[in-house]
Amino acid sequence: MFGRSRTGVLSAPSECNVAVLGTMGSGKSALTVKFLTKRFITEYDPYLEDTYSSEEIVDQQPVVVKVMDTADQDGPVDCERYLTWASAFLVVYSIAERHTFEGCQPYLDILALHSRGEAPQPPVILLGNKVDMDRYRQVGRCEGVALASRHSCLFFEVSASLDFLSVQQVFHEAVREVRREAGREGAPLLRPLYINEDKPPSSLSASPPLPPLATAKLVSVKSSRAHSKRRAPTLTLLKGFKIF
């Protein structure tokens, strides 16, 4: 499955791995599910960590966006799994719960440490969630802007319970940032992805080694610390694979 760029040249879809980080209760799962399904689901298993996949078109270019909805219980303690996996990070807090905003700092510090000296730099987006709860706001928009600018990251405020497009916009912006960064450094944060595994397209012949097929075909990975499942209905997202 290939897309066309504005110039009409065929281009291969690539992968963009987005890790969604933040304190418990900030709305990581709600945002992830909203992006993938356009729905707002109110109850999630807080101990379940999943990776989902969605085929997107961003600026007329196809991309497979993989989203890791993380489930850190004590902040960024055991974080190698997403630091080494992600091409972009969303750090989420709830504008109505100050402790979730304070919980962003250790994530931003870890990410700064991780990307020091890295080229290309994985982009980070700071995301104030739950703007529908503005009347209970505990974190001013300007505080979000200030924190983001201290860490040189983009900043958005959204609500997982309101319109889908603003949530989609955030994930698409992450893809754009990854593309920009890759373009700047000439090194790929986006990996080419085979949809037809039999034969790589010739346009990819000069690309760096492809991930093993098992990785390229990954649609839903579960690294649950609990055995229960989300109460959301089963969803079919891509190529007949199901998530829960």
Ligand SMILES: Nc1nc2c(ncn2[C@@H]2O[C@H](COP(=O)(O)OP(=O)(O)OP(=O)(O)O)[C@@H](O)[C@H]2O)c(=O)[nH]1
């Ligand atoms: N009003 C409102 N509630 C939200 C929003 N996003 C999430 N919530 C609610 O906030 C609670 C926590 O949301 P989750 O998505 O489970 O948060 P999380 O960051 O994944 O939390 P853990 O799974 O515990 O790590 C749930 O009750 C959600 O329904 C939002 O934008 N607006």
